[in-house]
Amino acid sequence: MxxxxxxxxxxxxxxxxxxxxxxxxxxxxxxxxxxxxxxxxxxxxxxxxxxxxxxxxxxxxxxxxxxxxxxxxxxxVPSDAAAARWVPDIAQDGARRLSAAQSRHVAEPARSMQPEPRNHD
Known part of the structure; x- marks a missing residue:
């Protein structure tokens, strides 16, 4: 890649x-x-x-x-919780543009990620 x-x-x-x-x-x-x-x-x-x-x-x-x-x-970073609903659509749109090998390369680590809690002080 x-x-x-x-x-x-x-x-x-x-x-x-x-x-x-x-x-x-x-x-x-x-x-x-x-x-x-x-x-x-x-x-x-x-x-x-x-x-x-x-x-x-x-x-x-x-x-x-x-x-x-x-x-x-x-x-x-947007603090609007509703903004999170767009993340899957944006990610899917970007993923469609990747080759199969690139998609696997990105998908494996992405699946292992857990969102970190945000501090809203």
């Missing part, structure tokens, strides 16, 4: 696709160009930078946390 691209590569592709330079993205995100360059070079992004990059690029912050392989902060 193909390994996912590192976040640095995905961010670089986004910049090229949107025809944005590092200085322009940094300005839009209220970040230092050196911070953006560090992430493009493979440094892990700080949570605050991910939030600012999301706002500056018109993406959802949750998506950037997931793409960066970082835990999604509690304040970005």
């Amino acid at each position: 193909t390994e996912p691209l590192p976040f640095s590569a995905m961010l670089g592709r986004l910049l090229r696709h949107r025809e944005l330079g590092v200085p322009e993205l940094a300005d839009r995100a209220g970040a230092l160009p050196s911070d953006i360059r560090a992430v493009l070079a493979g440094a892990p992004p700080a949570a605050g930078l991910l939030r600012r990059l999301a706002a500056a690029s018109g993406l959802h912050a949750v998506d950037l946390f997931v793409l960066a392989g970082m835990p999604v902060p509690d304040d970005l």
